[in-house]
Amino acid sequence: MSATLFGSQLYGKLVPTGEVARLFTDSAEIRAMLIVLGALAKAEGAAGIIPEISAKAIHRASLELQVDPGGLAEATGANGVPVPALVAAFRDLMQAPEHAQYIHWGATSQDIMDTGLMLRLRQVLSHYEAGLDRVLTRLADLAEAHAELPMAARTYGQQATPTSFGAVVASWGWPLLDLRAETAGLRDRLCVSLSGAAGTASMLGPDPEALRAELSEALGLVDPKRSWHTDRAPVTKIAGWVARLVTAMGKIGEDLTALAATEVAEVTLGEAGASSTMPQKQNPVAPSVLSMLAHHGAGLQTTLMQAARHRHQRDGATWFTEWMVLPQLCLTGAAAIETCAPLLDGLAPRPEAMARNMSGALAAEALSFALAREMPRPEAQNAMKALARESAETGTDLIALAAERHPRIAPVDFAPPRLLGTAPAEARDFARAVRMQA
Structure with missing residues (x-):
């Protein structure tokens, strides 16, 4: 196996990094x-x-x-x-x-290397922005199109109450939309380094601050107005952003892996992976890659932060560690975007499976509040817990069972589309926010 998947002829297509x-x-x-x-x-x-x-x-x-x-x-x-x-x-x-x-x-090696890094990170950010825009547009389309498509919300792996597929998509997209809005601020961290051998600019002429400002303007970078040889914030700010990016996309991977499971089958993924021996398998390869990249990014970010503590005015070991980790982290972010975009292009919900998987148990909370109009809330909760146990044991639909025992309950009021709450609005709000930011 190659030392890194990113540059591997064998594995490289699994983690495509595009132009980055x-x-x-x-x-x-x-x-x-x-x-x-x-x-x-x-x-x-x-x-x-x-x-x-x-x-x-x-x-x-x-x-x-x-x-x-x-x-x-x-x-x-x-x-x-x-x-x-x-x-x-x-x-x-x-x-x-x-x-x-x-x-x-009059300069030092770190001035040249750090400033050159900033030039490259500026291009990395441009590629991230273009990729994120594609991802967000697709998420907005999905959220809007399926704002009112009911499905089971799940907490602790258990069905909870109804939500909509559009709201689920919006929950994936909101963190990405926030990250996209932050990229302009990240550019304010892309700054020139020009401080000389020990950060004192002693050999950079009579007015080193003016020289640094002139170099910043020439390169289109920010003038930090100070030495940042040992203050790695211009690097760690971007690294932290990338770590959050892969975490947000890892969430998409985790959810899609679960929703595509054989027993659930509430989404189709477009292209899926094949097994070497089991013809029926449709492996969620792309979602699994997103999850893996999130794991990898978290580890890289931790290592990078440990390497941000330079001793004295420059520290070889911590600087070397940054060289090892930062490119890998940037490629991890690129691979997440390059994987997520085509995955979303092929993603589609399966309404029939979503409907099949929803039972009357999803209405338990709403039913308990309905009973609370007839009796104290604690009693209503206990009564509904008993009905839920009976429903599970007998296979009787919970809504039908509750209506039988409590005639004031009208089953039509507890159908999933009636219990979506703010889910449709959240889906549409997200789609609108994406289009406003574009």
Whole structure:
């Protein structure tokens, strides 16, 4: 088995990551760091920190030159960071030592790596937003179309009272809608890092704050107005958001796995997985993947938060841990979106199965309140518990049994469509909220 499913030729289609995968390659990281080095030189040239002619040459070269990741591997292994080897390779490729000497002037490896990471995370967010919009549109359509389709609500795995399929879909969608609304705020955490060797910006010219602001504007990132070498909030904020995303989609997976069970069969999933030996099997593969990704994301998030405690002004072990975990977490979020969208496209309720699975027992709560109009509430509850036991033992419909013992009860008043409460409104409210946010 491959070390990671995401890059596996065998398992990769099980956890598709779309365009996000290419943002976590060696080539993508080097390209992002070259962009940062070029923009830094241009800003330093404009500020008179380095010769402007050299700044222009470095900036132009940063957009044109290609650096082989393999050529940096040995030095990266020795140094623990790729920037020294990248800068050396950049200087060699420029073939203009009089200009190349000013590459990476006054910055530190973490400035270049963290800022390059922010550039890539900005693209990740864009892909997430597009995927979430697709998921939310489909959920809104399902919620609206089935706002009044009755089905059994279940608590503790037991049938409780009637709800509607549309309301169930809305319960999946509301957390995702909240997450989508937060993406603009996440961009406010995508900030430049430019603080120098120990976070003091001592070699970044007479006005390092102005230089940082200029670099931020050039790269389209936020100026944090401080050093954040050891404050990993710009990273952990996004990581926490991704963890919540996969948790919300894992909820969809859990519910669909249960609703597609043979004994329940209240939904069809479109495409399902086959067994190697049992022809009748229609395995809920995509819902199971969503559940798995939620488990994986929770573990990654925990590890990342443990790695957010840097000792002193920079800590190798915690930073290395972030490199191990953050790309995996971002790919986990991408895989959840890429899995959820087509799953929802093929999802359909089975009204006949929903009706078949609902019994008069779903009206027990409503019946107890009806009896409370004739007797004290505690007595009404005890009477309904006794009728529920009798119904279960004899197989008699609970509504019919209650009407027989209490003639004032009209069975038609306790049919599932009469007991949906706010479920239809919640489904329609969700659909409306999605369309208003679009």
